[in-house]
Amino acid sequence: MKSFPKKFNLLEIEEKWQKNWEEMGIYRFNRAEDSRPSFTIDTPPPYPSGNFHMGNVLNWTYIDALARYKRMRGYNVLFPQGWDCHGLPTEIKTEETYKIKKTDLPPAEFVKLCKQLINKYITIMKKAIIRLGCSVDWTTEYKTMNPNYWKNTQLSFIQLHKKGLIYKGTHPISWCTSCETAIADAEVEHEQKEGTLHYIKFKLEDGNHLTIATTRPELLPACVTVAVNPQDERYKRYIGKNIYVPIADRQVKIIAERTVDPKFGTGVLMICTYGDKADVKAVTTHKLPSIILIDDKGKMNQNAGKYAGLTAKQAKKAVVADLEQADLLEKTEPHSQEVGTCWRCKTPIEILEHEQWFMKTRIFTEQVKKNTHEVTWYPDNMKKRMIDWANSLDWDWVISRQRIFATPMPIWYCTKCNEVIIAEPDWVPIDPRNEPPKTGKCPKCGSTKFTPETDVLDTWFDSSITCAVHAGWPDNKDWQKLFPADVHPSGYDIIRTWAYYLMVRSLALFDEKPYKSVLINGMVLGTDGRKMSKSLGNFVSTPEVFSKYGADAPRQWATSGGATGSDIPFRWEDIEYAWRFLRKLWNASRFAGIHLKDYNPNQKPAKLELIDRWLLSKMEQVTRKVTEALENCQFNVATDEIRKFTWHSFCDNYLEAVKHRLYQPETYGNEKREAAQYTLYTTIYRIIQLLAPVSPHITEELYQIMFADDKKHESIHVSQWPTIQKELIDDETEKSGDLIVAVMGEIRRDKAENQKPLNAPIQKLTLYSEDKETVEVLCQAEEDLAGTCKIEKMEVILAKGKGKELQGYPDIHFIAEY
Ligand SMILES: [Zn+2]
Numbered sequence: 134m135k136s137f138p139k140k141f142n143l144l145e146i147e148e149k150w151q152k153n154w155e156e157m158g159i160y161r162f163n164r165a166e167d168s169r170p171s172f173t174i175d176t177p178p179p180y181p182s183g184n185f186h187m188g189n190v191l192n193w194t195y196i197d198a199l200a201r202y203k204r205m206r207g208y209n210v211l212f213p214q215g216w217d218c219h220g221l222p223t224e225i226k227t228e229e230t231y232k233i234k235k236t237d238l239p240p241a242e243f244v245k246l247c248k249q250l251i252n253k254y255i256t257i258m259k260k261a262i263i264r265l266g267c268s269v270d271w272t273t274e275y276k277t278m279n280p281n282y283w284k285n286t287q288l289s290f291i292q293l294h295k296k297g298l299i300y301k302g303t304h305p306i307s308w309c310t311s312c313e314t315a316i317a318d319a320e321v322e323h324e325q326k327e328g329t330l331h332y333i334k335f336k337l338e339d340g341n342h343l344t345i346a347t348t349r350p351e352l353l354p355a356c357v358t359v360a361v362n363p364q365d366e367r368y369k370r371y372i373g374k375n376i377y378v379p380i381a382d383r384q385v386k387i388i389a390e391r392t393v394d395p396k397f398g399t400g401v402l403m404i405c406t407y408g409d410k411a412d413v414k415a416v417t418t419h420k421l422p423s424i425i426l427i428d429d430k431g432k433m434n435q436n437a438g439k440y441a442g443l444t445a446k447q448a449k450k451a452v453v454a455d456l457e458q459a460d461l462l463e464k465t466e467p468h469s470q471e472v473g474t475c476w477r478c479k480t481p482i483e484i485l486e487h488e489q490w491f492m493k494t495r496i497f498t499e500q501v502k503k504n505t506h507e508v509t510w511y512p513d514n515m516k517k518r519m520i521d522w523a524n525s526l527d528w529d530w531v532i533s534r535q536r537i538f539a540t541p542m543p544i545w546y547c548t549k550c551n552e553v554i555i556a557e558p559d560w561v562p563i564d565p566r567n568e569p570p571k572t573g574k575c576p577k578c579g580s581t582k583f584t585p586e587t588d589v590l591d592t593w594f595d596s597s598i599t600c601a602v603h604a605g606w607p608d609n610k611d612w613q614k615l616f617p618a619d620v621h622p623s624g625y626d627i628i629r630t631w632a633y634y635l636m637v638r639s640l641a642l643f644d645e646k647p648y649k650s651v652l653i654n655g656m657v658l659g660t661d662g663r664k665m666s667k668s669l670g671n672f673v674s675t676p677e678v679f680s681k682y683g684a685d686a687p688r689q690w691a692t693s694g695g696a697t698g699s700d701i702p703f704r705w706e707d708i709e710y711a712w713r714f715l716r717k718l719w720n721a722s723r724f725a726g727i728h729l730k731d732y733n734p735n736q737k738p739a740k741l742e743l744i745d746r747w748l749l750s751k752m753e754q755v756t757r758k759v760t761e762a763l764e765n766c767q768f769n770v771a772t773d774e775i776r777k778f779t780w781h782s783f784c785d786n787y788l789e790a791v792k793h794r795l796y797q798p799e800t801y802g803n804e805k806r807e808a809a810q811y812t813l814y815t816t817i818y819r820i821i822q823l824l825a826p827v828s829p830h831i832t833e834e835l836y837q838i839m840f841a842d843d844k845k846h847e848s849i850h851v852s853q854w855p856t857i858q859k860e861l862i863d864d865e866t867e868k869s870g871d872l873i874v875a876v877m878g879e880i881r882r883d884k885a886e887n888q889k890p891l892n893a894p895i896q897k898l899t900l901y902s903e904d905k906e907t908v909e910v911l912c913q914a915e916e917d918l919a920g921t922c923k924i925e926k927m928e929v930i931l932a933k934g935k936g937k938e939l940q941g942y943p944d945i946h947f948i949a950e951y
Pocket residue numbers: 309310311312313475476477478479480
């Protein structure tokens with residue numbers, strides 16, 4: 134046993150071990166190893182925003198606790214770490230940082246600046262992941278913006294294309310007019326917005342009119358039909374008749390459409406191309422034409438006639454004014470409705486028609502659902518989000534984006550004959566913007582002139598193959614040994630993107646699910662329980678937390694803050710509590726260390742006292758509970774159990790109950806001191822093993838000081854997880870020990886009530902019980918009771934009680950004489 138440092142400085146300890154661990158290389162995954170089973174984690178590569186926030190702390194603490202637990206369970210753990218670099222937020226951040234517009238410079242130059250910025254942010258976030266004490270294998274680090282990762286993304290595109298699962302087509306798609314790009318369903322958020330319902334008169338041929346309620350009068354020029362429900366008695370007779378669309382000044386037919394809700398507005402609906410997804414469906418069902426009114430920037434185009442050039446908002450105002458002028462606006466009323474908005478900039482999305490590249494995803498819906506059920510979800514109820522999402526999808530996944538900083542699509546078009554040329558698998562990585570196809574000429578017409586595809590791939594197309602890439606696909610021949618991943622950890626907010634895209638792509642590419650289990654974390658709320666945000670003043674930054682409390686305490690906040698998958702608020706009190714707990718553990722261990730200097734771990738004591746056996750039984754029980762909890766990713770249960778046992782059973786009760794034996798072997802005998810030493814040694818080792826996944830630094834430091842010489846593991850984190858010794862669990866012993874602990878507590882209280890110091894001697898203690906067994910237990914522990922409570926004379930009497938009642942034991946009474 135080494136000696137304890139004079140001062141306790143957890144922050145220094147933590148940083149020391151973070152450095153040492155990396156040098157020791159104990160978290161490296163060994164691909165060649167066959168002797169241990171492997172456990173593979175599909176660490177989500179985060180988007181490098183430069184800010185590793187408390188939500189990340191929660192997520193990474195879960196992952197790391199699981200990784201460390203599995204390592205101690207004897208697994209060869211793969212804990213990789215990558216960075217999901219591409220995407221619009223980076224482009225915008227780059228424009229802001231360098232005060233430029235991306236169109237100001239050639240795309241390649243702009244990409245260079247994006248990379249520069251992302252690399253800076255990665256450095257910041259990597260430092261934070263290390264500071265949190267995560268046992269990442271840093272030899273696995275990758276960046277999706279680098280050509281060696283492009284290769285994976287592009288290869289997956291080529292393979293899906295060869296399977297006929299990727300196509301180019303002109304379809305209605307969701308479009309953000311502010312970001313000027315197509316966006317996928319998963320990127321559309323839904324917000325409740327206040328709007329106005331306009332009741333507009335549409336004239337019939339007979340001079341009468343029908344009134345139609347709409348929130349988007351500016352779309353009148355794109356109205357292609359008017360629909361009523363065929364069951365609606367009010368309007369049945371108009372089906373097939375002609376009606377005039379105001380503003381557009383055009384005649385359209387009134388059609389029957391079952392999906393029209395007779396209760397909305399007047400029950401008469403205008404179908405515009407496109408106001409919403411229902412319009413898209415109606416156009417397909419009734420083979421209607423489409424008139425696109427809005428351009429990529431959100432302005433009205435020439436189809437809008439006199440309103441061309443206006444924004445949709447301006448156009449709405451102008452149209453309403455013109456309707457009023459013509460006396461065609463019956464009334465308006467406020468209306469609250471759900472509006473789809475862009476996930477990034479919150480601009481309401483438009484549905485436009487654009488030629489785009491798609492991946493067929495809807496044909497996999499049944500398979501996605503089947504496999505989702507086969508996956509273990511922590512917690513189980515999160516599975517429903519995936520199923521609901523898969524069921525809700527109307528459209529295939531639009532995978533092309535009109536941006537710059539992204540993986541290029543490996544596609545060219547023959548300038549002469551328009552032939553589409555897709556790269557061959559051995560051409561990638563390739564940037565068609567810089568290189569012609571490797572064949573050099575068009576396979577159809579022989580021309581040597583090509584136009585590159587300038588659209589790029591959706592960022593999710595990069596990140597939705599991580600399970601396979603981590604396993605070693607496509608270069609490692611035996612990648613399938615590590616596939617599917619054992620666990621995919623993620624926030625519940627990205628189940629519909631990350632978990633879903635991984636699933637659908639994996640089924641399409643490999644006909645196999647990507648992961649065996651999904652570990653879900655909730656969101657971190659602000660100090661006031663509201664969403665954490667800088668503007669609400671409830672925001673806490675990680676550097677602030679790390680610099681004050683290091684990592685072990687915040688990690689306990691993360692694991693204990695709530696059930697897995699639930700939202701947890703950030704609470705300084707929780708971190709403060711964890712900090713005090715760690716200090717308590719440190720002090721208890723240092724105290725034990727002093728008394729263990731002459732202890733020989735190879736020598737088992739001949740006999741253990743009741744209170745020793747009581748603690749060891751509880752220790753085995755807590756080991757069982759913590760193991761079960763960690764097996765089921767219930768980190769809060771595991772943390773609570775370890776803390777309760779350590780703080781109360783061990784520090785508050787056991788340590789107090791054996792001090793006399795440790796200090797005074799001349800009075801109580803060497804054998805009893807050895808029994809206490811054995812129990813201390815065994816229990817502290819157990820505590821730090823059980824706590825190691827959650828608070829890895831302090832446990833490593835204690836291990837190295839107290840146990841390394843004997844146990845001989847390089848680190849506690851490669852020690853073997855304790856197996857439960859059932860023979861030590863004994864309910865009777867625990868019951869008896871609980872009674873002794875209760876008496877000790879009662880005497881402490883009694884001294885306090887009598888204004889005596891804790892170490893005040895009691896001249897005589899008389900205990901009464903009518904129960905023979907109770908009397909026996911009390912007699913058995915007489916020495917420890919007397920030693921702990923400084924009782925000079927003690928008597929246990931089998932009789933009806935006199936004096937004070939023992940709390941929780943109405944059968945037991947006592948009289949203490951000072
Ligand atoms: Zn946007």
